[in-house]
Every structure is written in C-alpha cells, then in structure tokens.
Amino acid sequence: MNFFNFMGQEWLLVGTLIVLIFVYSWRERIKSGRPIPINEVTRLLNNGAVLLDVRDSAEFKAGHIVGAINVPYGKITAEIANLEVHKGKVIIVADKLGQHAGLVGRTLGKQGHDVRRLAGGIAEWQAQSLPLVK
Known part of the structure; x- marks a missing residue:
C-alpha cells in the first residue's frame, strides 16, 4: 500500500524516472547499431554494405547469407583490424538470435x-524463408 501512496504523491518524480530509463535504453540501443529489418538488409547489401556474421565457424559453414564475412564473436577484438578495409561502408552485424550483435x-x-544490426539475427532470416548458402 505504501508503494502506491508514494507513486500517487510523487507522480512527477516517478514520471521523470520512467522517462530517464526510456531515454537511456534508447541511447544504448542506438550506440550498438540501429536494428534493421530484413528488407532493409537486402537493400543495403545490394548497395555495397558488408554483412558481418559473428556466429561460430561451424554454424557459419552450416548456412550463411551470401557474401557474409565470418568473424566469430569470441575473436572480434583480435580481428577488428581486418575490418578497416570496410571503413567507408555500412557494416551489418548478424548473429544467431541477436544476443551478441549489440x-x-x-x-x-x-x-x-557505420554499424547496423540484423533484427532477429539469422533465425529471423530463416523464419522469413530467405536463402542461406553453405
């Protein structure tokens, strides 16, 4: 009961807290690359974007999007220098479900x-019945 009394009496404070949490989460989401839907991924890939698949090598070999570069998540800091050749291009990060892309x-x-993230990861790509190559 005290909680609801507090919220009723301090509605301005509670409202400000909610807005700050929303702004913080929105900014953190954008910092890690804007999530984009599959139709935008295909458009960007057709315009010269680079797809970075961060799944492990076995998953990548089992099926990946055409033209994808595979750098496993655990090796990204060691391999980041190799991505410098793509500096002027949009890099789309894809993983299995979206857990590591951020x-x-x-x-x-x-x-x-310039980073974007495949919303839903490769699982979403497959759910849309889009092709993967081996």
Missing part, C-alpha cells in the same frame, strides 16, 4: 564504423 556493434562503432 556488443559487436558497439565495438565497431567505437572504431568509427
């Missing part, structure tokens, strides 16, 4: 890359 996107963004 961290990789943030790392690449700090290096000055």
Whole structure:
C-alpha cells in the first residue's frame, strides 16, 4: 500500500524516472547499431554494405547469407583490424538470435564504423524463408 501512496504523491518524480530509463535504453540501443529489418538488409547489401556474421565457424559453414564475412564473436577484438578495409561502408552485424550483435556493434562503432544490426539475427532470416548458402 505504501508503494502506491508514494507513486500517487510523487507522480512527477516517478514520471521523470520512467522517462530517464526510456531515454537511456534508447541511447544504448542506438550506440550498438540501429536494428534493421530484413528488407532493409537486402537493400543495403545490394548497395555495397558488408554483412558481418559473428556466429561460430561451424554454424557459419552450416548456412550463411551470401557474401557474409565470418568473424566469430569470441575473436572480434583480435580481428577488428581486418575490418578497416570496410571503413567507408555500412557494416551489418548478424548473429544467431541477436544476443551478441549489440556488443559487436558497439565495438565497431567505437572504431568509427557505420554499424547496423540484423533484427532477429539469422533465425529471423530463416523464419522469413530467405536463402542461406553453405
């Protein structure tokens, strides 16, 4: 009961807290690369973007998007220098479900890359019945 009384009496404070949490989460999401839907991924790839697949090598070999570069998530900091050749291009980060793409996107963004994230990862790509190559 005290909680609801507090919220009723301090509605301005509670409202400000909610807005600050929303702004913080929005900024953190953007810092790691804006998530983009599949139709935008295909458009960007057709216009010269680079797809970085951060799944492990076995998953990548089992099926990946045409033209994707594979750098496993665990090796991204060691291999980041190899991505410098793609500095002027949009880099789309894809993983299995979207769990690692944000961290990789943030790392690449700090290096000055223009980063986007495949919303839903490769699982979403497959759910849309889009092709993967082996």
